[in-house]
Amino acid sequence: MTQSTGSTRTTRARQVGVDIQETEENRAVVEAIEADNADCAVRHMPGLVRITSPTRIVVNRESVEQRLGREWETHEFQLAIVSYFGHIAEWDDDQILIQWDH
Amino acid sequence: MAAPRKLSMKQRYAALTRDLDWDLSYVDEDKAYPYTSFEGIKIHDWSKWEDPFRLTIDAYMKYQAEKDKRLYAVLDSFAQGQGHLQLTDPSYLNAMKLFLQGVTPLEYQAHRNFAYLARFLNGPGPRFAALCQSQDELRHAQTEIHTLSNYNKYYQGMHSWQHQHDRVWYLSVPKSYFDDAVTAGPFEFLIAIGFSFEYLLTNLLFVPFMSGASFNGDLPTMTFGFSAQSDESRHMTLGLEAIKFMLEQDPDNVPIVQAWIDKWFWRGYRLLALVSQMLDYMLPRKVMSWKEAFELYFEEQMLGGLFPDLAYYGITPPRHVEHAIAEKEVLSHQVYWTLYQFSFAAGFTTTIPSEDAQKWLAEQYPQTFEKLYKPLWGKAAAVVDNGGRYFYQGLPQLCQVCQVPMLFTEPGDPTTICQRHTEFEGERYDFCSDGCQWIFEREPEKYVQAWLPVHQIYQGNCGGPTVPDVLAWYKLQPGDNGEIAGNLEQTAWETWHATSSAEEQAPAPVAGN
Ligand SMILES: [Fe+2]
Ligand SMILES: [Fe+2]
Ligand SMILES: [Zn+2]
Numbered sequence: 001m002t003q004s005t006g007s008t009r010t011t012r013a014r015q016v017g018v019d020i021q022e023t024e025e026n027r028a029v030v031e032a033i034e035a036d037n038a039d040c041a042v043r044h045m046p047g048l049v050r051i052t053s054p055t056r057i058v059v060n061r062e063s064v065e066q067r068l069g070r071e072w073e074t075h076e077f078q079l080a081i082v083s084y085f086g087h088i089a090e091w092d093d094d095q096i097l098i099q100w101d102h
Numbered sequence: 103m104a105a106p107r108k109l110s111m112k113q114r115y116a117a118l119t120r121d122l123d124w125d126l127s128y129v130d131e132d133k134a135y136p137y138t139s140f141e142g143i144k145i146h147d148w149s150k151w152e153d154p155f156r157l158t159i160d161a162y163m164k165y166q167a168e169k170d171k172r173l174y175a176v177l178d179s180f181a182q183g184q185g186h187l188q189l190t191d192p193s194y195l196n197a198m199k200l201f202l203q204g205v206t207p208l209e210y211q212a213h214r215n216f217a218y219l220a221r222f223l224n225g226p227g228p229r230f231a232a233l234c235q236s237q238d239e240l241r242h243a244q245t246e247i248h249t250l251s252n253y254n255k256y257y258q259g260m261h262s263w264q265h266q267h268d269r270v271w272y273l274s275v276p277k278s279y280f281d282d283a284v285t286a287g288p289f290e291f292l293i294a295i296g297f298s299f300e301y302l303l304t305n306l307l308f309v310p311f312m313s314g315a316s317f318n319g320d321l322p323t324m325t326f327g328f329s330a331q332s333d334e335s336r337h338m339t340l341g342l343e344a345i346k347f348m349l350e351q352d353p354d355n356v357p358i359v360q361a362w363i364d365k366w367f368w369r370g371y372r373l374l375a376l377v378s379q380m381l382d383y384m385l386p387r388k389v390m391s392w393k394e395a396f397e398l399y400f401e402e403q404m405l406g407g408l409f410p411d412l413a414y415y416g417i418t419p420p421r422h423v424e425h426a427i428a429e430k431e432v433l434s435h436q437v438y439w440t441l442y443q444f445s446f447a448a449g450f451t452t453t454i455p456s457e458d459a460q461k462w463l464a465e466q467y468p469q470t471f472e473k474l475y476k477p478l479w480g481k482a483a484a485v486v487d488n489g490g491r492y493f494y495q496g497l498p499q500l501c502q503v504c505q506v507p508m509l510f511t512e513p514g515d516p517t518t519i520c521q522r523h524t525e526f527e528g529e530r531y532d533f534c535s536d537g538c539q540w541i542f543e544r545e546p547e548k549y550v551q552a553w554l555p556v557h558q559i560y561q562g563n564c565g566g567p568t569v570p571d572v573l574a575w576y577k578l579q580p581g582d583n584g585e586i587a588g589n590l591e592q593t594a595w596e597t598w599h600a601t602s603s604a605e606e607q608a609p610a611p612v613a614g615n
Contacts, residue, residue: 014407021328046316046389047324074111075161079168082331083305085403087411088154088339093111100407101346102414 013054016086016098020049025068026080032063048082056099057086115156120149123226135224141287143359144352148225151347155231155336162234166241169329173245176325177252186256188319191386192595193586195257196450197314198250198323200380203263203449204276205307206246213239215284215291222288228347231340238333249326258591259449262577266449269564270576271555272376272441273449274505278552279373283366285548289348290362296341298366302408304334305399306374310381313389349415356416365544367420368537372504378434379441382463383455391466393430401427422537425513431467432516435475440509442482443494446584447573453586454482474516491585497556501534503541503549510534526550 018033020026022044030049034042040053051057064072074096090097109117126134138145179185189195216236223229254260267273283294312327314320345363348355378392390398409419438452445452455463460479463471485492498507512518513536522533526546533539542549558564565575573583581590 014410015402016407017403021332046313047328048313075157075165078155078165078332078335080332081335082328083308084335084338085305085407087342091111091154091156100411102411 014100015052015054016057016084016100017050017052018057018084018086018098019045019082020051020080021082022047022049023080028067029059029064029077029080031067033057033059036060036063056089056097058098059096061094111156111158114158115153118158119153119227119230131224135222137222137288138224141289141358143289143348143355145224145348146351148223149227150350151225151227151343153227153231153343154339157231157234157336166237166333169332170241170245173249173325173329177249177322180322181252185321186253187598188321190318192257192591193384193451193453194314194318194320194386195253195259195591196452196586197311197380197384198253198320199259199263199450200376200384201311201323202246202250202260203266203270203273204376206243207264207267208276208280209239209243209246211280211284212295213237213243215295219288219291228340228344231336231343235333235337235340238330238337242330242333245326245329249322252322256594258579258581258589259451259583261579263449265577269555270449271444271447271500272506274500274553274555275376276373278505279369282369282548289344292341292344293348293359293362294366294369296337297345298341298363298370300334300337301341302367302404303370303374303400304338305403306395307377308334309395309399310377310385310389314381314385317387317389318385345412346415349412349417353416360417361544363417364421365541368422368426368535368541369504371426372501372506372534372538375433375437375504375506379438382434382466383438383452383459384450388459388462391463392434393466396426396430421540422535425535425537428513429510431470432474432511435463435467435471436509436511437506439475439478440498440507443492444498444507446493447569447576447578448583449576449578450582451584451586451589451591454479454486470516486587493584497559499532500554500556501538502531502552502554503533503538504535505552505554506534508532508534 020030026049030042030051033051034040036059037051037053037057039055040051040057043050043052059074059077061072061074074091074093077096084098086098087101088096089099089101132139213236216232216239220229220233220236223232250260267277280295283291283299286294308327308331312324312331315323315327345359348359381389381392381395405419405423409417441448442452442454460471460476464476482492498509500507508519508521510520512520520535522536522539524531524533524539524543524546526542527550529550531542531546531550533542555564559572565571586592
């Protein structure tokens with residue numbers, strides 16, 4: 001077992017986050033995430049939207065469909081996502097959930 | 103009995119990765135999968151591997167096709183609308199030349215090695231994930247080449263990138279990094295590329311190039327970047343799944359995985375030295391400093407987020423990470439100062455940072471820039487004022503492991519060059535850092551074989567004994583290298599912008615390629 005001499009960091013809450021491409025369609029996805037994740041923060045960066053949360057981020061199919069006005073399968077999130085940090089704890093027909101495991 | 107209308111994602115994924123698989127009966131498992139035991143990693147149950155994306159072939163094809171369609175629509179309108187004139191400055195393309203020479207060939211290498219994993223991992227889940235990634239990486243190589251070929255019509259330095267990747271001194275940094283990974287076993291490769299490169303460090307590579315493109319008027323690169331990056335989320339997931347799978351399968355795997363994390367963090371971090379200078383110096387319009395990117399994407403997200411998660415398995419933050427943290431104040435400055443002096447032998451151009459750029463650097467690096475690096479640029483400017491241009495005469499000592507010139511300084515002492523060496527079988531080997539020395543000493547038999555460009559030049563293997571001989575062997579053409587000011591590209595750019603409004607004419611290509 002190696003021993004790290006790295007600094008022990010006392011950080012704020014352990015954030016999770018997802019970066020989404022800034023496009024017309026993705027605006028509905030971002031709005032749905034904002035509505036369903038009360039504690040999330042949204043930051044606009046060149047070409048993308050960065051959503052972070054101190055707990056978890058959930059993307060609900062129904063919320064996205066409501067805003068988009070059409071059917072949306074969760075697989076479509078692959079066209080939106082640019083990067084993320086955290087762990088994809090669930091990805092099924094109805095929702096995507098990003099959080100840390102332990 | 104009514105059949106269910108449609109299978110759920112979970113059921114479809116299970117059908118693909120479990121039901122379509124079968125137990126081997128004519129061949130022993132060890133014979134069919136001969137490479138998954140020699141590294142010492144113990145796997146008891148391959149079916150425990152989960153791909154959270156639950157990707158199936160129909161979904162994969164459908165969305166990948168859509169991604170390509172979107173990208174090529176942008177490329178068309180770029181070509182039709184004289185998009186290459188929208189750049190902030192032609193010198194911006196130095197970042198893209200570095201990308202094309204340094205990163206694109208790695209995409210192709212990744213394609214090849216994931217194809218190998220898609221055949222040789224025992225479990226159907228990881229085999230399918232590797233197959234998708236293999237196709238993704240081929241797509242990345244192709245779309246990057248296609249995208250940047252639009253600039254190749256008008257600008258220098260993009261004609262021989264694959265040739266240069268195998269030969270030019272600074273490109274041996276990314277090349278040797280990936281060679282190291284693909285010559286390891288499948289599990290180490292998964293930690294090296296899947297985890298360390300794609301998960302731990304990917305944002306430090308992605309944000310600089312793609313946001314840099316967005317900020318500097320390069321719409322096509324931004325689009326291919328996002329397009330590739332959307333696959334990257336899947337690759338990150340594969341990397342994270344891989345590490346968790348290994349750690350959960352057997353406690354004996356933990357120390358092996360830890361040592362790989364230690365090694366591949368430092369290998370990847372040293373590779374990013376090239377990115378650090380790109381961010382702070384090469385981009386005409388700055389996005390964020392290396393220091394800020396490192397703090398945000400590495401310190402906060404990885405040390406603050408990921409490593410507490412991995413602590414559950416007994417994993418600690420990477421060895422030597424404290425040196426990387428300390429170095430964030432000096433790294434980019436030291437690297438660019440070196441590139442400035444050697445760009446006569448590079449596939450890109452360099453120049454003294456403008457007054458505005460120096461002001462920005464001083465604001466971003468209040469503790470180091472004005473004190474340590476501004477004076478160097480003052481000296482370089484004095485040479486220029488006297489009608490010259492300072493290029494270093496001679497060749498640098500390279501680190502045996504990372505192959506970066508030995509330009510880094512002692513931890514905590516930015517004025518003393520860090521030099522380490524180890525004797526092995528009667529030969530002396532030199533290193534840029536404790537991290538690289540530690541990596542060498544774990545596997546000296548591997549690293550003594552390194553193809554070090556400077557040694558190769560001295561041994562007469564690089565076209566001949568003189569600088570022009572070597573540059574010809576690199577296939578550098580006039581205008582590819584050296585100083586930005588007065589360069590072919592710069593003068594052509596000025597002509598295009600002076601005349602384009604008057605003549606409403608498409609500029610004629612100048613690059614002789
Ligand atoms: Fe890639
Ligand atoms: Fe990738
Ligand atoms: Zn080194």
